[in-house]
Amino acid sequence: MPVFFSEADRFSAAPMVDVTTSAFRRACRLYTRKAMLYTEMIAADAITHGRLSLLEFDPAEQPLTLQLGGCVPEALAAAAKEGEKAGFAAINLNAGCPSDKVQSGAFGAVMMKDPEHLASCVKAMQDAVSIPVSVKTRIGVDDLDSPEFTRTLIGAIYSTGCRHVIIHARKCWLKGLSPKENRSVPPLDYARVYGLKQDFPDLYITINGGIASIEQCLECLKHVDGVMLGRALIDNPYLMARVDSEIFNDGSAVKTRGQILAEAQDLAARFEAEGHRFRHLGQHFLNLFASVPGSKRYRRYLSLHLSEPGGAQILKEAYAQLCGGEL
Numbered sequence: 001m002p003v004f005f006s007e008a009d010r011f012s013a014a015p016m017v018d019v020t021t022s023a024f025r026r027a028c029r030l031y032t033r034k035a036m037l038y039t040e041m042i043a044a045d046a047i048t049h050g051r052l053s054l055l056e057f058d059p060a061e062q063p064l065t066l067q068l069g070g071c072v073p074e075a076l077a078a079a080a081k082e083g084e085k086a087g088f089a090a091i092n093l094n095a096g097c098p099s100d101k102v103q104s105g106a107f108g109a110v111m112m113k114d115p116e117h118l119a120s121c122v123k124a125m126q127d128a129v130s131i132p133v134s135v136k137t138r139i140g141v142d143d144l145d146s147p148e149f150t151r152t153l154i155g156a157i158y159s160t161g162c163r164h165v166i167i168h169a170r171k172c173w174l175k176g177l178s179p180k181e182n183r184s185v186p187p188l189d190y191a192r193v194y195g196l197k198q199d200f201p202d203l204y205i206t207i208n209g210g211i212a213s214i215e216q217c218l219e220c221l222k223h224v225d226g227v228m229l230g231r232a233l234i235d236n237p238y239l240m241a242r243v244d245s246e247i248f249n250d251g252s253a254v255k256t257r258g259q260i261l262a263e264a265q266d267l268a269a270r271f272e273a274e275g276h277r278f279r280h281l282g283q284h285f286l287n288l289f290a291s292v293p294g295s296k297r298y299r300r301y302l303s304l305h306l307s308e309p310g311g312a313q314i315l316k317e318a319y320a321q322l323c324g325g326e327l
Helices: 022-028 044-048 073-086 100-104 108-113 115-128 147-159 190-199 214-220 231-235 237-247 257-273 278-285 295-305 311-319
Strands: 011-013 064-069 090-095 133-141 164-172 204-208 226-229
Touching (some): 022 278, 064 073, 073 090, 090 108, 100 108, 108 115, 108 133, 115 133, 133 147, 147 190, 164 190, 190 204, 214 226, 231 237, 257 278
Parallel strands (some): 011 226, 090 133
């Protein structure tokens, strides 16, 4: 029987360009072992042209989904096969990114304008692999933003046998708004996404967009199957410390920020021993103490020393900049 999704999909960290690198994902694992993590979007053509190094990751990052970008069914199928060989837990197709670069390649959000072609891409990927295949999309694009269009779009994906869709609860404008503006200017419509769960009851629906707290996650999970957070994890990564205990109900204790920083020092030492620069990892701990007294001093110190070697010691010294407060 086909596998359509993972238990880890109940909470996931969104794929974000220049953010969800291997270093980011390894940092995330200090907070949560249960959540699904994603790669940045990787162009299928890059993989089919031999850049298999793009598929490398540390085993500690699992469960991990490979997100692909592309619009040619054969190329997407071939890239998905390579992803399965590399050991990814699942494959995801990006059908919602509005960046100019993605538009020039006729993929991402552009694919929403032709649901039938999008479906052909999804089917090719599903036929090529035995691991779950999902699609990340939006509720609409440009003037194609009615509830009827959204149902048609999701219905086309559903018709392929795909049973997991991640839906950013906003439309996007391909012209006139930047990618950053497309993350905040179009209004959120959670009700539209919730309604799709009623229309497609056996479709695993993950909601994305504007979710910034565990409390919001729990509210969304009353209506859909999974939640995906993006920018909130940059602004306040510590919220992930509550994911395993409160989203997955695994009975684990919530780590303190101090415990996470101690583990981050160990990770930094390993990371540099592997030949990586500390700054690639250290930047993901800049907001660990957001809202804690002394956090500005901690962040300032860490920012000033990110480019230096000796990350474990730098993190320790940054921690010393904090004053009072329960950590």
